[in-house]
Amino acid sequence: LEAAREEGPLLGFTPVPISKADTVVVPPEYTWQVVNAWGDPIMPGAPDFKPDASNTAAEQALQSGMFHDGMHYFPLPKGSDSSTHGLIAINYEYTDDNLLTPEGMVPWTAEKVQKSKNAHGMGVYEVRFENGRWRTVRDSPYGRRITADTPFVIKGPAAGHPWMRTAADPAGRTVLGTFQNCANGVTPWGTFLSCEENVNAYFINDTGKISLLEDRYGIGPSKDGWGFRWHEFDQRFDAGKHPNEPNRFGWVVEFDPYDPKSVPVKHTAMGRMAHEGAVLSLAPDGRVVYYMGDDDYRSKFEHIYKFVSKRPWVKGGGYAENQDILDEGTFYAARFHADGTGEWLALTQGKNGLTLERGFASQAEVVINARTAADVVGATYMDRPEWIAVHPRSKEVYVSLSNNTARGKGKPLQQKDPVGADAANPRAPNLMGHIVRWREANGDPTATRFTWDVFLLAGDPAHPDPLKRGNVPGGVAFAQPDGLHIDRRGVLWIQTDSSAQLMAGKDWENIGNNQMLAAHPRTGEVRRFLTGPVGCEITGINFTPDHRTLFVNIQHPGEAPLPHPGRNDPKNPKAISAWPDGEKGGRPRSATIAIRRQDGGIVGA
Ligand code: FEO
Numbered sequence: 325l326e327a328a329r330e331e332g333p334l335l336g337f338t339p340v341p342i343s344k345a346d347t348v349v350v351p352p353e354y355t356w357q358v359v360n361a362w363g364d365p366i367m368p369g370a371p372d373f374k375p376d377a378s379n380t381a382a383e384q385a386l387q388s389g390m391f392h393d394g395m396h397y398f399p400l401p402k403g404s405d406s407s408t409h410g411l412i413a414i415n416y417e418y419t420d421d422n423l424l425t426p427e428g429m430v431p432w433t434a435e436k437v438q439k440s441k442n443a444h445g446m447g448v449y450e451v452r453f454e455n456g457r458w459r460t461v462r463d464s465p466y467g468r469r470i471t472a473d474t475p476f477v478i479k480g481p482a483a484g485h486p487w488m489r490t491a492a493d494p495a496g497r498t499v500l501g502t503f504q505n506c507a508n509g510v511t512p513w514g515t516f517l518s519c520e521e522n523v524n525a526y527f528i529n530d531t532g533k534i535s536l537l538e539d540r541y542g543i544g545p546s547k548d549g550w551g552f553r554w555h556e557f558d559q560r561f562d563a564g565k566h567p568n569e570p571n572r573f574g575w576v577v578e579f580d581p582y583d584p585k586s587v588p589v590k591h592t593a594m595g596r597m598a599h600e601g602a603v604l605s606l607a608p609d610g611r612v613v614y615y616m617g618d619d620d621y622r623s624k625f626e627h628i629y630k631f632v633s634k635r636p637w638v639k640g641g642g643y644a645e646n647q648d649i650l651d652e653g654t655f656y657a658a659r660f661h662a663d664g665t666g667e668w669l670a671l672t673q674g675k676n677g678l679t680l681e682r683g684f685a686s687q688a689e690v691v692i693n694a695r696t697a698a699d700v701v702g703a704t705y706m707d708r709p710e711w712i713a714v715h716p717r718s719k720e721v722y723v724s725l726s727n728n729t730a731r732g733k734g735k736p737l738q739q740k741d742p743v744g745a746d747a748a749n750p751r752a753p754n755l756m757g758h759i760v761r762w763r764e765a766n767g768d769p770t771a772t773r774f775t776w777d778v779f780l781l782a783g784d785p786a787h788p789d790p791l792k793r794g795n796v797p798g799g800v801a802f803a804q805p806d807g808l809h810i811d812r813r814g815v816l817w818i819q820t821d822s823s824a825q826l827m828a829g830k831d832w833e834n835i836g837n838n839q840m841l842a843a844h845p846r847t848g849e850v851r852r853f854l855t856g857p858v859g860c861e862i863t864g865i866n867f868t869p870d871h872r873t874l875f876v877n878i879q880h881p882g883e884a885p886l887p888h889p890g891r892n893d894p895k896n897p898k899a900i901s902a903w904p905d906g907e908k909g910g911r912p913r914s915a916t917i918a919i920r921r922q923d924g925g926i927v928g929a
Pocket residue numbers: 417506507521600619710806
């Protein structure tokens with residue numbers, strides 16, 4: 325706390341106004357620069373990005389993927405606290421396949437499917453700060469891409485279970501690839517966690533027979549999908565033919581960013597869902613606790629989860645000593661009571677009604693069908709739980725509830741009745757989103773009881789509809805909180821993700837482009853720190869250890885105002901946004917940016 329006081333006020337920067345401009349705006353005493361954009365070379369031997377998107381699928385597999393999302397800065401050398409040299413491990417959540425090649429999706433070909441798969445997944449790139457600027461190191465031996473075809477080992481209770489077995493993998497222990505890698509996490513032993521979110525978007529079942537499990541996880545006919553057409557050239561995405569393949573996605577994955585040869589892992593003990601992120605809180609005895617939101621774009625009503633490891637982590641050990649810690653533990657779902665208390669309900673086979681009679685023969689079936697297990701134990705249906713952040717001192721936990729326009733009239737999947745407003749989700753419909761926080765009993769992250777409150781309601785303070793106004797002191801216009809991070813000084817950073825479709829409408833008149841704000845956890849003050857280019861989401865956040873550089877991702881600038889995922893016109897790719905390359909570039913590109921104070925001071929202070 326003393327050190328924090330020396331670093332200045334919690335919120336010391338000049339707030340920025342809302343923006344509808346096609347650029348990044350930061351406070352006048354700050355600067356920003358692009359560090360790494362879609363298509364930039366990151367692996368040894370990777371070619372330059374071609375602005376007309378004519379790089380081949382094989383070239384894309386050596387370059388940055390398309391839609392940058394959660395990320396983490398790992399110092400180099402390993403074990404140091406360098407703030408001028410490091411690795412950024414990053415998620416490439418999904419793609420706009422109309423922007424990915426010169427002529428877009430017509431005609432649709434096997435090569436285009438391969439390029440789309442190679443633009444998904446994760447990456448590692450090396451960065452250096454020299455002469456006042458960050459740059460990506462070309463041909464770094466650490467450079468890595470993990471795509472929708474990279475082999476993963478399956479671990480934990482579901483490994484080898486019959487529901488995980490496929491024709492290509494009769495043992496149910498090896499799966500190809502990862503996609504929809506949304507938010508992230510880290511481990512105390514220095515590895516990167518990445519979370520598979522809306523994976524159902526890639527699978528179709530046109531047989532007319534949808535199982536209860538498929539239905540609960542949003543697997544359905546191609547006409548109801550997002551328009552990813554991988555199944556037309558890769559049969560494993562046709563769930564009618566390969567019904568267990570979808571069960572191998574929707575997990576928390578882990579890999580060691582310092583070892584480019586390490587085999588990535590899917591940890592099934594942490595449950596299967598539309599994983600938003602996995603946020604660490606360390607128990608006093610060294611057990612690791614992860615908080616996880618389930619943000620299903622289609623069902624909207626999903627739950628909040630927690631995983632508590634059985635064993636403490638091996639302090640001082642690396643990945644080799646700790647690689648099994650996330651494979652054994654207790655998995656919980658949260659119930660928020662109206663009186664401001666709450667409880668964690670164990671999702672353990674044989675307990676809390678999770679019996680054979682209810683369809684749970686083993687813990688494998690509980691984790692594969694985690695959503696139904698959480699329904700059975702009576703977990704609360706939340707408004708699209710997105711990122712979670714833990715305060716480094718108080719251990720209080722904050723969660724973004726991005727929005728849920730179905731609350732009040734819609735029904736959670738497989739439930740009989742519509743769900744209206746409740747204490748933890750107080751607006752029906754909830755267009756603008758809110759942030760809830762909780763405090764575990766005795767400040768212990770392993771506790772099974774907690775108390776909670778609503779930290780803020782987002783909105784436009786001038787909106788005629790009181791349900792859309794929000795309640796932030798002084799009135800700050802922003803909507804649909806998504807990314808969250810609490811820095812070491814205790815600032816709660818909030819990033820927003822409103823779709824282009826919404827931003828094109830009247831409700832966003834006073835809110836403008838997506839933005840990033842800083843909140844004071846005690847006073848509730850919120851200040852706008854950054855606004856993004858047109859049609860982008862602001863997501864991914866991490867500081868260097870000295871807190872003098874803040875990395876942020878600008879995702880899908882130029883998203884079209886169409887149903888999700890908004891696809892651009894390949895004949896006029898810059899129609900909506902030309903960020904960051906401007907008129908000389910060929911098309912908008914997601915990118916990591918670095919933000920610094922002009923005087924080199926602590927960011928935010
Ligand atoms: Fe990928 Fe819920 O955001």
